[in-house]
Amino acid sequence: MRGLGLKQIGLLLAALAAQTATATATLDMVYGAVASDPYMSGEGDQMPPHPGAVVEMAQAAAKGCRIALKLSRLPGKRLLTEMQHDQHDAAFMFSHNKEREAYFNYPMQGDEPDPRYRLTTLAYSLYALKNAPPAWNGKNLPALGAIGVNAGWSIADDLRAKGAKVETAKDTEMNFRKLKARHIAAYATQNHIGDRYLEDHPQAGIVRLQPPLSRKDYYLVFGKRWHRDNPALARCLWQQIGTLRESLLPTLLRQPWYRQP
Template identity: 45%
Template sequence: MMSRSVGFGCGLFILASRVFACEISLAYNSDPSPPYYVGVGDISPDHPGAGVELAQLAAAKIGCTVTLKRLPTRRVIAETGMGKYDGAFMFSYNVERTAMFAYPMQGEIPDKSRRIATLSYSLFRLKGSSANWNGETFSGISGPIGVNMGWSIGKDIQALKVPVIESYNTQENFIQLRLGRIAAYATQDIVGDAIIQREDMNDVERLPIPISSKDYFIIFNKTYYQKNKERVEQFWTAVGSLRESTLQVLIKKYSND
């Protein structure tokens, strides 16, 4: 009887090993970006967000599991780049990052069909402020524009000859804005809108014209990619497929976060 139990247990272990033949470690931002990831801090909650669930489903589709770690953006980039984690999300294409990270590519350009999402950046200002963006140029800017530390939008704004100042996270930038230490704050629509609603910031508004819209990807450090190229390519393809078929269902699940 005991030998049968042992044999049955071994069979289950072998079956589980075949079903989930690999483990992928992914790091992502400790700030919330609903509905893609929710909650604050270094713990990944049971209700993690639509983007996190999409990554988990994509991994399962290719026979893998995902382990998650939340960190500030710069640590996500630094620690994933040095190999502590296999990959990271969500990041727009950045030529400088390609020295450390692999993106899903189609020839010489990122493959947007395998993106996890497309997000817009907008300018947030105090109501009554003269700070403005008309889709091409800034005007009425009386000081630096705040951005999150390590976010690519900062370089986009600097390219337009407007000074920026980095703060640690979204919360700190809104504090700086309300204290009058920055002229405006540039961040992702979904991030800024969520904080304004959560904190009941009736004195802050988002301008209607986005500064830019960017495709976002799950990226992998180059060492991991080179050793597991087929697996990563399959994972990216699964992300693209599930984004089309499943993401909107997941987003509805998080509509109140």
């Protein structure tokens, strides 16, 4: 550092410290405690050896941005509440709605999330008893009777907005139990979850109804405070996700431990 004054040395040291801090930044990221194979595997707060294709995408994105990742799992309602109060930095997988936009930051393009940076796109459908399916034509939700939904899922608000009667339960297994007991007329869930259940329970007498309810993009989201303080890191992670969705995700979904129905 010969020839540098004290002021210049101080500025250089500050710049080096900032680079080190960026390289070793830790991101507190949370995701749901309910399995959503092949994207999020395992139940409860445990992470299995193959934690899910989207979990691995998040890990790879953090590595690409030189961020140390602290991952944990929470029940859906608790996750939403704690993210709303900035108790964690980031979360996945979340579709977009205006209520969530009030306390999450999405990769926006104008007034809508930018689909280039989505984690993936998933379809929702209704599942019903094979011997007594409601007459579903794609529009007559209010006439179907009670529809089961996992607690905290945004599809519940979508269904209510269309006039449907909605009953929530804590997870997929409980909703299918309610369906088999005829406590609900149908269960609305993501196709890959519902189809996996049908594959694992071929004697359950349940079918997926056509047409699908909807298709939704899902995103990695950031807490308002963390995003405000770390805009460059957030941008790096979203860009990594956009790249990995095309390069890494198809490879992960072909792995035998992430088999799809």
